[in-house]
Every structure is written in structure tokens, then in C-alpha cells.
Amino acid sequence: MIGIIGAMASEVDGLKAKMSDCKTETISGIDFCSGIIGESEVVVAQAGVGKVNAAVTAQTMILHYGVDAVINIGVAGGIEPSLKIGDIVVADRVVEHDMDTTAVGDEPGFITGIDRVYMDCDKVISDLIFESANEAGVHTIRGTIASGDIFVAEDSVRNRISEQFNAYAAEMEGAAIGHVCTMNKVPFAVLRAMSDCANDDSHVDFPTFAEAAAKKSIEIISIFLGKGVK
Numbered sequence: 001m002i003g004i005i006g007a008m009a010s011e012v013d014g015l016k017a018k019m020s021d022c023k024t025e026t027i028s029g030i031d032f033c034s035g036i037i038g039e040s041e042v043v044v045a046q047a048g049v050g051k052v053n054a055a056v057t058a059q060t061m062i063l064h065y066g067v068d069a070v071i072n073i074g075v076a077g078g079i080e081p082s083l084k085i086g087d088i089v090v091a092d093r094v095v096e097h098d099m100d101t102t103a104v105g106d107e108p109g110f111i112t113g114i115d116r117v118y119m120d121c122d123k124v125i126s127d128l129i130f131e132s133a134n135e136a137g138v139h140t141i142r143g144t145i146a147s148g149d150i151f152v153a154e155d156s157v158r159n160r161i162s163e164q165f166n167a168y169a170a171e172m173e174g175a176a177i178g179h180v181c182t183m184n185k186v187p188f189a190v191l192r193a194m195s196d197c198a199n200d201d202s203h204v205d206f207p208t209f210a211e212a213a214a215k216k217s218i219e220i221i222s223i224f225l226g227k228g229v230k
Contacts, residue, residue, distance in 0.1 A: 001034070001041045003061035003070040004221065007049045007173050010211045011074035014218040015044050027060050034065065038226035043067065050149050051096070051176035058180040058188075069125055069187040070180075073217045075210050076171035077152050077198025079162050080143060084194065086213055088140040088220065089168050090130045091190035093118040094175035097161045098148030108164050111179065117165075118144065119178040122187035129191050132223035138193075138216060143168030145190050147175035151206075152198040161198075170198045193217040 006012035016022065019035040019042070026032070030053075034043040043065050047057035054072070061067045078087065095109045095118050102108055109117040126142070133140035146167035152158055161167050174190040181188035193213035196206045 001043060001065060001067050003067035004042055004044045005047050005057050005072050005177060006074045007047055009046055010214040012044050012046045014215060018222060027064060028056055030057055040225040050172050054173035054176040055180050058177045062184050062186055070177055072174045072177045072190045073221050074192060075195035075213045076169040076192035077196045078169055078194040079158055079198050080168040086216060087194045088133045088138050089145060089192050090126055090140060090142050091121050091145040092142050093120050093144050094178040094190055095144060095146050095165045096148060096175045097146040097165055098150060114182055119182045121189045125187060125189040128227060129189055129224050133220045135223055136220050145169045145174050145192060147171055147173055155199050158198045191217055191220060
């Protein structure tokens with residue numbers, strides 16, 4: 001079974017609509033919808049925005065549903081210069097850009113316990129998602145996705161994340177899911193469509209383009225699930 005997590009309704013409702021044999025269970029206030037999409041057995045959940053919501057959802061999928069992998073889908077702010085609204089980033093690794101214990105000598109983003117800055121996405125799953133994005137005809141690149149409990153809407157914050165972590169996109173959930181999956185030794189992947197450019201214009205661009213960008217991520221993950229990934 002594959003777990004799929006989005007933060008907002010627009011990021012998961014399209015997938016739920018494609019699901020057959022759907023069963024819904026509410027745990028910790030989050031609805032988990034399990035069934036079949038394409039050729040794959042899945043459980044889909046709208047986690048809510050932010051790292052804690054994402055972590056709770058991922059841990060529940062692992063412990064309660066016994067998922068074999070977790071995929072985070074949705075929208076993000078583009079940082080890499082070639083990205084335009086609607087383009088796709090498939091993460092090869094994720095980082096928590098707001099994790100900061102530098103005052104005690106750690107690197108920016110260092111996570112005590114798993115003792116690393118970057119968490120690697122599963123290569124096989126990420127390769128298939130990248131292939132699916134290309135099949136959808138969307139400009140897609142691979143790179144680091146950075147997560148934090150802040151909606152990035154200032155050039156100064158965008159530039160810091162780019163310089164510190166060489167991040168290609170910024171959002172609020174992917175690295176928390178990666179953190180949980182790394183702790184549990186469960187493969188994970190992150191697919192994000194650009195709703196804005198994580199800059200001073202983001203507060204205008206996000207509400208305008210987020211829904212259309214979310215539909216692109218749903219289209220791509222639907223192609224992926226049609227490949228019969230278990």
C-alpha cells in the first residue's frame with residue numbers, strides 16, 4: 001500500500017474522486033481514505049498545513065496502515081531560476097530549513113537524533129514519478145525541496161534558503177514526512193507543482209495559481225499509480 005499526503009483539499013480531493021472501493025477512517029481528526037487508484041492500493045489523507053500535521057499523518061499511515069511507501073504531493077514556491085508557475089520539482093532529498101541549532105555548533109538544518117541535515121528520497125519511486133511528469137508533458141527538474149513552518153513570501157527568506165541548502169523549492173510539509181519516514185525506515189518521495197516563486201509576489205500568486213498547480217501534481221501521481229506500483 002502507498003500512502004499519499006497533501007496539505008490542502010485541492011491537493012488530494014482529485015485523487016479521492018479517482019478511488020474505487022473507498023473506505024474512510026478518521027484518526028487524530030484526519031480523514032484517511034483507502035482504496036484503489038489505477039493499479040495501486042493507496043491510502044490518501046489531507047494532513048493540513050505545516051510540519052506537525054504532516055508528521056502526525058505520516059506516522060499514522062506507517063503504524064496504522066502499514067504503508068510500504070509515503071508520497072507527499074501538492075504545491076510549492078519555486079526557487080531554482082528556471083522554474084515557472086506550473087512547473088514540477090521531484091525531490092531527490094529534503095531538508096527542514098527552519099531547523100536551527102547553530103548556536104550549539106550544529107550545521108543549519110541539522111536534525112538531532114537522525115543526525116543529518118538532508119534526508120534522501122527513494123530513488124526508484126522518485127524516478128518513476130519523474131518519468132510520469134515527463135509523460136504529462138510538464139517541465140520537471142530534480143533537486144532539494146526545503147520545508148519549514150513559514151509560508152515563504154519574501155525575497156530575503158527565499159535567498160537564504162537557496163544559499164544555505166541549494167533548495168529548488170520551498171513548502172511546509174515534505175521534509176517533516178521525510179523525517180518520519182527516515183526514522184521508520186520507510187521509503188518516501190515528494191512531488192511539488194509550483195504555485196508561486198517564493199518571493200515578494202507570492203501572496204498574490206499563490207491564491208491565483210495554487211488550485212491549477214495542485215491539479216498538475218494530481219495528474220502526475222495518477223499516471224504514476226497507473227503503472228501498478230505497489
